[in-house]
Amino acid sequence: MAKVYLEYTIYRGEDEEEEIELEIHGYCTPYIPAKLSGHPDTWAPPEGGDSEIEEILLDGEPWDGHLTKSEERDIEEALIEKLQQDEEDAEMDAAADKYDSMMDDYMDGPEADYIYDPF
Numbered sequence: 001m002a003k004v005y006l007e008y009t010i011y012r013g014e015d016e017e018e019e020i021e022l023e024i025h026g027y028c029t030p031y032i033p034a035k036l037s038g039h040p041d042t043w044a045p046p047e048g049g050d051s052e053i054e055e056i057l058l059d060g061e062p063w064d065g066h067l068t069k070s071e072e073r074d075i076e077e078a079l080i081e082k083l084q085q086d087e088e089d090a091e092m093d094a095a096a097d098k099y100d101s102m103m104d105d106y107m108d109g110p111e112a113d114y115i116y117d118p119f
Contacts, residue, residue: 001027001052004079004086010071020065023057028079030087051076 006024011017031049035042053075056063067075 001029001050002083003054004028004051004083006075006079006082008075008078010067020058022063023060024053024075024079025055025057026051026053026076026079028052028076028083030083031080049080051079053079 004026006026008022008024010020010022012020028051029048032047034046035044037043053072056065056067058065
């Protein structure tokens with residue numbers, strides 16, 4: 001399981017006028033959808049998509065309030081979405097770093113003297 005950090009706002013009060021900004025620390029596994037294509041011997045059930053709230057902080061201190069079941073479910077879903085977004089961002093950063101490294105190698109290599117520049 002991966003550790004995930006999330007800022008989350010809950011609303012309390014009669015008209016939900018009170019906003020409470022919480023810092024959520026938890027663990028979750030990425031959701032991997034079922035594989036149902038190809039030969040049935042290669043099919044696989046869905047995996048992951050589990051999350052667990054480890055700690056809830058308010059202004060850096062442990063929060064002594066309680067979440068409703070709905071809030072808890074929404075936060076657990078938000079943790080999974082945050083993990084998926086973090087993984088996508090990391091993949092994009094890695095691809096950009098690889099491209100930059102390849103371009104640096106190309107521009108610094110012996111071919112750099114022969115690059116055609118019409119201007």
